Every structure is written in structure tokens, then in C-alpha cells.
Amino acid sequence: MRLRNIPAAAPAVEASDLCIKDAASHKGHWNEIFGNDHPIRIEIGMGKGRFIMDLAARNPDINYLGMERYESVLYRGLQKLEENPLPNLRLLCEDATLLPDFFEKGELDRIYLNFSDPWPKDRHAKRRLTSRQFLERYDKVLKGDGQIEFTRDLHHDTAMNEGNIMTEYEEKFSSRGNPICKLITSRNIPL
Numbered sequence: 001m002r003l004r005n006i007p008a009a010a011p012a013v014e015a016s017d018l019c020i021k022d023a024a025s026h027k028g029h030w031n032e033i034f035g036n037d038h039p040i041r042i043e044i045g046m047g048k049g050r051f052i053m054d055l056a057a058r059n060p061d062i063n064y065l066g067m068e069r070y071e072s073v074l075y076r077g078l079q080k081l082e083e084n085p086l087p088n089l090r091l092l093c094e095d096a097t098l099l100p101d102f103f104e105k106g107e108l109d110r111i112y113l114n115f116s117d118p119w120p121k122d123r124h125a126k127r128r129l130t131s132r133q134f135l136e137r138y139d140k141v142l143k144g145d146g147q148i149e150f151t152r153d154l155h156h157d158t159a160m161n162e163g164n165i166m167t168e169y170e171e172k173f174s175s176r177g178n179p180i181c182k183l184i185t186s187r188n189i190p191l
């Protein structure tokens with residue numbers, strides 16, 4: 001996401017109850033934040049947050065966290081959420097490298113990655129949210145079960161596209177004629 005510094009962003013993120021600040025202190029008891037035992041799913045790199053907000057609105061019985069490391073980007077989503085708060089959604093202005101500091105093993109039910117920064121250079125490969133290093137971090141926080149699904153042209157696959165929620169980047173790339181690919185994966189080992 002192209003970054004323009006917004007001076008109002010940092011104070012707004014700091015002041016908002018919808019943004020969790022002391023993430024590490026909630027490790028092992030995130031359900032207390034939501035006041036129920038519903039599963040918790042996170043989007044890493046939520047950008048301006050349309051996807052996670054639509055998803056949370058559609059699924060009130062699942063809890064969601066939207067993580068974005070840049071305040072100026074997260075701020076756009078926060079403004080929308082402040083207008084329309086959802087009891088099952090909170091935001092985190094954090095870097096995903098810290099995930100194992102924030103969550104116990106099995107505490108997260110699902111991780112969404114949408115249009116993650118590509119980091120095309122080899123020397124930056126470990127920064128990709130799909131890198132081995134990040135998969136190891138996900139392994140430390142995710143529940144055991146799941147599935148793998150993959151499609152190369154999501155918008156033209158009726159079954160996979162059913163109920164699809166478009167992200168901002170998805171709309172941008174799709175309108176340029178790029179096919180959208182989707183992968184759902186897991187290690188499939190119950191914890």
C-alpha cells in the first residue's frame with residue numbers, strides 16, 4: 001500500500017478503543033476482549049480494511065482482528081470502523097513478525113493474507129508474508145485443522161467465488177484485467 005504520512009493517524013490509533021495497543025498482554029486470553037468463546041481469525045496487512053470489515057459484518061459469530069503495521073494506512077479503516085463499530089472486530093497496528101508474542105498456539109483459527117506486498121527481490125524474500133519464516137510464525141499461533149484450496153481465476157470460478165469479498169487491491173488489479181488467484185492451505189494436524 002502506498003504510504004502517505006497522515007499526522008492525525010498516530011494519535012487517533014492511540015486514542016481508539018477499537019485498536020488494541022498492548023497486544024502481548026492479551027496473549028492466551030483474546031476471547032476476553034470479545035466477551036465470548038467464538039473463533040478468532042486475523043487478516044495480516046489489512047490495508048484500509050474493507051475485506052475484514054465486510055467479513056466481520058457478515059459473520060457475527062466469529063471474531064476478527066485486522067492487523068496493519070502502518071498507522072497511516074490503518075487509520076483509513078479505523079475511521080470507517082468508528083462510524084460503524086462491529087462488536088466482533090478489533091484492529092492491531094503491529095508488525096506480523098511479532099505474532100508469536102501476541103498469540104498462544106492454537107489461539108487463532110484462521111489467517112487471511114490478501115494482496116501481500118510481493119517483495120520480488122531474493123534478498124527480501126523473508127519479508128514476504130508467505131515466506132518460510134512467516135509460515136513458522138503462523139505455525140506457532142494457528143489451530144491444527146484446515147484445508148488447501150487453490151484457484152487461478154477466482155472471479156470466473158463460480159464455486160470458489162461464492163460469497164467472495166473484494167479487497168481494495170483485488171478491485172484495482174481485477175479492473176486492470178488481471179486474474180485473481182486464491183489459495184487456502186493448512187498443515188492439517190489437529191493440535
Ligand code: SAH
Pocket residue numbers: 001044045046047048049067068069070073094095096097113114115116117129167168169170
Ligand atoms: N489487504 C489489503 C491491502 C494489501 S497491501 C487489500 O487487499 O486491499 C499489503 C498491506 O500489508 C500493506 O498495507 C502493508 O503495510 C501491510 N503489511 C505488509 N507486511 C506487513 C507485516 N509484516 N505486518 C503487518 N502488515 C503488513
